[in-house]
Amino acid sequence: MDTRKLGRSGIEVSALGFGCWAIGGEWQNESGEPLGWGPVDDDVSVRAIHKALDLGITFFDTANVYGAGHSEKVLGRAVAGRRDAVVLASKWGSVFDTTTKTTTDGPDLRPEHAREALTATLRRLGTDYLDLFQLHVNYAPMEAAAALRDVCEELVAEGLIRAYGWSTDDPQRARLFAKGPHCATVQVNCNVLQDAPEMLAVCAELNLAAINRGPLAMGVLTGKYGSGAGLRPGDIRATPPEWLTLFRDGRVAPEWQKRFEAVRAVLTSEGRTPAQGALAWLWARSPHTVPIPGIRTVEQAEQNAGALRFGPLTAAQLTEIDGLLGR
Numbered sequence: 082m083d084t085r086k087l088g089r090s091g092i093e094v095s096a097l098g099f100g101c102w103a104i105g106g107e108w109q110n111e112s113g114e115p116l117g118w119g120p121v122d123d124d125v126s127v128r129a130i131h132k133a134l135d136l137g138i139t140f141f142d143t144a145n146v147y148g149a150g151h152s153e154k155v156l157g158r159a160v161a162g163r164r165d166a167v168v169l170a171s172k173w174g175s176v177f178d179t180t181t182k183t184t185t186d187g188p189d190l191r192p193e194h195a196r197e198a199l200t201a202t203l204r205r206l207g208t209d210y211l212d213l214f215q216l217h218v219n220y221a222p223m224e225a226a227a228a229l230r231d232v233c234e235e236l237v238a239e240g241l242i243r244a245y246g247w248s249t250d251d252p253q254r255a256r257l258f259a260k261g262p263h264c265a266t267v268q269v270n271c272n273v274l275q276d277a278p279e280m281l282a283v284c285a286e287l288n289l290a291a292i293n294r295g296p297l298a299m300g301v302l303t304g305k306y307g308s309g310a311g312l313r314p315g316d317i318r319a320t321p322p323e324w325l326t327l328f329r330d331g332r333v334a335p336e337w338q339k340r341f342e343a344v345r346a347v348l349t350s351e352g353r354t355p356a357q358g359a360l361a362w363l364w365a366r367s368p369h370t371v372p373i374p375g376i377r378t379v380e381q382a383e384q385n386a387g388a389l390r391f392g393p394l395t396a397a398q399l400t401e402i403d404g405l406l407g408r
Contacts, residue, residue: 083095083096083137083389084096085290085368085369085370085371086290087168087212087213087244087265087266087290087371088244088246088264088265088266088284088287088288088289088290088369089265089287089288089289090213090243090244090263090265090266092168092212092213092243092244092265093168094139094140094168094371095137095138095139095140096364096371096389097138097140097360097371097372097374097385097386097388097389098138098140098141098142098292098371098372098373098374099130099133099138099140099141099142099373099374099376099382100142100294100373100374100375100376101141101142101143101144101147101152101155101156101375102117102118102143102144102147102152102375103117103118103121103375103376103377104121104123104126104129104130104147104148104152104155104156104376104377105117105121105143105147105148105149105151105152105155106119106120106121106148106151106152107119107120107148107182107315108146108147108148108149108151108177108182108183108184109182109183109184110183110184110186111183111184111185111186114320114322115315115316115317115319115320116146116184116317117147117148117315117316117317118315118316118317118318118375118377119313119314119315119316120313120315121377123155123158125377125378125379126155126159126377127155127158127159128379129376129377129378129379129381129382130155130156130159130160130382131159132379132382132383133376133382133386134160134163134166134167136382136383136386137386137389138382138386139166139167139168140167140168140170140371140373141156141160141167141168141169141170142170142171142213142268142292142373143156143169143170143171143172144171144172144173144175144215144217145171145172145173145175145177145198145201145202145205145217146172146174146175146177146184146217148182149177149178149179149181149182149183149184150177150179150201150205151182153171153202153205153206154205156169156206157205157206157207157208158207160206161207164208168212168213169206169208169211169212169213170211170212170213170214170215170292171202171206171211171213171214171215172214172215172216172217172248172268173194173195173198173199173202173214173215173216173217174188174189174190174198174216174217174218174221175188175189175217175218176188176189188217188218188221190218190221190222190225190226190229192228192229192231192232195229195232195233195236196232196236199211199214199236199241199242203241209241210240210241210242210243211241211242211243212242212243212244213242213243213244213245213246213265213266214233214236214242214244214245214246215245215246215247215248215266215268216229216245216246216247216248216249216258217248218248219248219249219250219251220249220251220254221249221254223253223254223257226247226254226257226258227257230245230257230258230260230261230264231261233245233261233263233264234261234262234263237263243263244263244264244265244266245258245261245263245264245265245266246258246264246265246266246267246268246289246290246292247264247266247267247268248267248268248269248292248294249267249268249269250269250270250277250280252279252280252282252283255267255269255280255283255284255287255289256283256287259283259287259289264289265289265290266289266290266291266292267280267283267284267289267290267291267292268291268292268293268294269281269291269292269293269294270293270294270295271291271293271294271295271296271363271366271370272293272295272296272297272298272302272359272362272363273298273302273344273348273358273359273362273363273402274298274301274302274337274340274341274344274406275295275298276366276408277291281366281367281369281370284367284369285367285369288369289369290369290370290371291367291369291370291371292371292373293363293370293371293372293373294373296359296360296363296372296373296374297356297359297360297374297375298327298337298341298359299318299325299327299328300318300333301327301328301333301337301338301341302341302348302355302356302358302359303354303355303356304341304345304354304355304356306318306328306332306333307332307333307338307341308332312328312331312332318331319331340406341355343405343406344402344405344406347394347398347401347402347405348361348362350394350398351391352391353388353391354384354387356374356384356385356388357384357385357387357388357391358388358394360372360374360385360388361388361391361392361393361394362393362394362398362399362402364392364393364394365393365394365395365396365398365399366399
């Protein structure tokens with residue numbers, strides 16, 4: 082239970098990953114709307130990463146756009162001297178200004194940009210290779226994606242990356258990337274409130290790891306934000322963009338809070354916290370899942386890693402949750 086494979090790459094990772102979006106700090110789009118999770122203290126972030134490593138977490142997932150490069154720099158600082166003990170994943174596709182910490186509206190899907198982005202990522206992480214390189218444009222056009230898949234195969238052959246994947250919620254796009262022999266993963270939004278049966282079926286069929294972004298539904302499944310507590314200025318959830326339906330007016334949207342309350346008792350069985358129960362649901366849902374909850378403090382690292390002690394939910398509990406959610 083403590084480890085899983087990154088699909089057909091055979092790369093072994095901890096069953097629980099460490100999501101590095103939040104440690105990137107504040108950044109924004111061209112309209113000035115926040116895309117991060119508020120201010121961070123880099124020293125606190127480094128301590129959280131070190132605690133995660135001490136607790137057996139070896140898989141760290143970031144992206145070049147998180148904090149406009151800052152997340153990669155912090156992660157690189159934290160794992161310096163311990164490169165052989167970690168599996169590093171990052172993503173590319175967005176275009177951003179590191180000085181103003183602002184993204185542009187459109188992605189760059191040119192094959193040459195993939196190489197440029199990887200070079201910059203390796204520099205920020207302080208390493209000469211990346212374990213997993215992921216396309217970070219959910220619905221990129223298929224033709225452009227096919228060319229990017231071929232570039233990723235070249236990068237594997239050159240020893241710059243070990244495997245690659247696509248962060249997408251579309252099964253057809255996952256299948257397109259999986260035609261490449263070194264495609265190992267798909268990063269998909271999946272949690273107890275937002276199941277992804279089609280994507281998980283593709284992962285089972287093609288032996289891809291399902292890296293679960295949003296495993297705690299951006300905090301809904303922690304139970305902390307029903308009244309809006311803790312949502313600071315600069316937090317994307319405080320003024321959510323249109324696609325972020327989980328939050329509204331600085332608090333969990335009532336319809337999602339209601340669904341969470343419906344399953345809270347099952348998630349907290351055997352003494353789990355709600356977050357630990359949500360992770361346990363993912364491990365039970367499929368042997369291919371690798372959840373990557375966002376972690377930015379030592380306390381969060383300890384709580385999330387504590388879910389490993391309990392292991393997955395039972396098949397009966399999965400069925401009970403489906404009934405409570407009416408699916």
